[in-house]
Amino acid sequence: MSSELEPRGGQELPDTTGAGDPVPDPGLPxxxxxxxxxxERAAKxxxxxxxxxxxxxxxxLIAFVVVYIAVPKDATFAGVGGSNLALGASLGVALLLIGAGLVQWARxxxxxxxxxxxRHSAASSPADRTAAIGALRQGAAESQIGRRKVLVRALAGALTLLGVPVIILLGDLGPLPGTALEHTIWRRGTRVVNDVTFRxxxxEDIHLGAIVNAVPASIVDLPEGRARNNALAKAAVFLVRMEEGDIHSLPSRRSWGVSGILCFSKICTHVGCVVNLWEQLTHQLLCPCHQSTFDLSNNGRVVFGPAARSLPQLPIMVDSEGFLVAQSDFPQPVGPSFWERG
Incomplete structure (x- = not known):
């Protein structure tokens, strides 16, 4: 049996077999x-x-913009989010058509x-660079961009509108942290209620050394859904009672408590985890995520861990009926400290 390969298409191939080549160069078909x-009709x-x-x-892409503006975000279709489904379908089909059109144009x-x-070395010689530039220019000429005006205009229109969904979707990233966390639903006179029973x-319900999770009474007025969950995430607090002699409040905060009862945000100022590990003897509260530790007897000051600022404190008082209420909203923003404040 012969070890040589038969040439394809009946072509006569040159003998390029080197000393170390097992087979001759088959050449190009x-x-x-x-x-x-x-x-030309097929080309057209x-x-x-x-x-x-x-x-x-x-x-x-125009349909994407229309859906984003006209379809409510809470709309559903077949049990799934109708707005997200329509946005994803319109943008996905647009990208598919642009890609398929480019492939068809090239083929x-x-x-x-x-x-x-x-094969050549990784470092290109000046001659290779010149050749590469020439190849790019040749590719531009072979793409027939100057000749296929209809395709150029159609592609330019599609690519121009392709940036619109990106700009629109930036709005769904939510408000800036500074504005989102600067205020909660706590107001002067808002009652502090148990976070489970809403009582x-x-x-007298807060015993010495105890810690009680609470929320603003106004949370029950919000309908179930995103708005209520967002409000609850920012406004959640806990109450703690200590001996009044153990509390070292700043002069401006001496009226923020009631008979040794203080109220703090439950959101860690590091990355927003829920602080809930209470050490009664040291008056310190520990965040279970990264071990940031706050001294509640000393204005919620950070004593250990990566948190950058004190735990926000909510000023409280007693109303005319003897219930604990807020004096105001939090004087400082709640939540993580990953953004700049004045």
């Missing part, structure tokens, strides 16, 4: 032109197909010919 290379037909894809992509209309490139709390 005969170039087979596409129908769009020899038939392919051009219309690609332009149609780009045009449809433009329409789907049907750009010049196609077989090339061989020898208003009196000073």
């Amino acid at each position: 005969v170039h087979d032109p596409r129908i769009t290379d020899v038939d 037909r392919a051009e219309r197909q690609v332009a149609t894809m780009f045009g449809l992509a433009t329409l789907f 049907r209309l750009m010049d196609n010919h077989e090339v061989v490139e020898e 208003p709390l009196r000073p």
